[in-house]
């Protein structure tokens with residue numbers, strides 16, 4: 001591998017653009033592809049803004065090239081990171097395309113945080129150079145990267161990945177067994193479980209789906225009531241989930257959207273809308289603590305522009321991956 005390995009990245013979302021930033025700042029040329037023209041169009045600006053916030057050299061963003069074509073992004077890559085949506089079929093299809101278009105000796109890594117690497121790479125002709133690299137969000141701030149070895153991963157390419165990640169300032173760790181959730185996530189889940197089990201009621205005021213899904217899953221496991229609030233633009237939402245009384249969990253309502261959801265930064269938030277939703281979450285928590293009806297199982301939506309409230313009954317999804325019946 002050349003002194004400054006060429007990097008190809010599949011996915012220009014939250015993880016993809018963050019990983020691109022890490023390598024660009026360390027002097028690597030990076031090509032990024034994404035099916036969304038909008039994600040590609042904003043890629044360099046997002047990286048430049050991040051670098052500015054961090055007080056880093058913003059010219060590093062110029063080392064990142066958006067590519068509409070996957071084959072163009074990986075054609076001369078020494079290392080390819082796939083950071084697409086968490087969908088096994090999609091990832092398998094992408095790796096078939098990557099293997100056809102990338103150099104024979106390029107390292108191939110998936111940045112999944114939940115899907116077994118062995119399954120993702122099962123269709124590759126040459127699995128020896130394939131592995132998982134599990135980064136945490138945001139990739140430019142969290143040092144830890146797990147390198148997940150499958151039974152087919154050759155030690156040499158894994159060592160090359162280790163050295164590359166260490167050279168760009170990360171703290172790589174070899175995970176020698178392709179277990180579901182790898183090691184870091186499993187430890188994090190244990191912490192979530194413990195934190196939630198200590199509380200009588202949990203209020204979720206986070207602004208992103210990955211965090212909301214984690215909190216929901218921990219509440220379902222510990223059978224703790226969850227008061228979820230959200231606010232964006234002039235829209236507010238409030239929902240109480242209490243599986244002790246049946247009904248849906250938060251995950252029944254929302255599919256995994258990966259990086260696709262709007263962020264507060266992009267869509268904008270209004271203080272009074274957030275304040276109102278927060279006050280109503282506190283009210284719902286008091287009702288739960290007092291044993292009063294907190295309208296569990298109903299989603300309340302607020303159009304703050306027209307001052308209209310709507311109340312929707314929520315149904316449990318029997319196929320829900322969190323609270324649904326386990327399939328044996």
Ligand SMILES: [Zn+2]
Nearest residue numbers: 249252320323
């Ligand atoms: Zn559910």
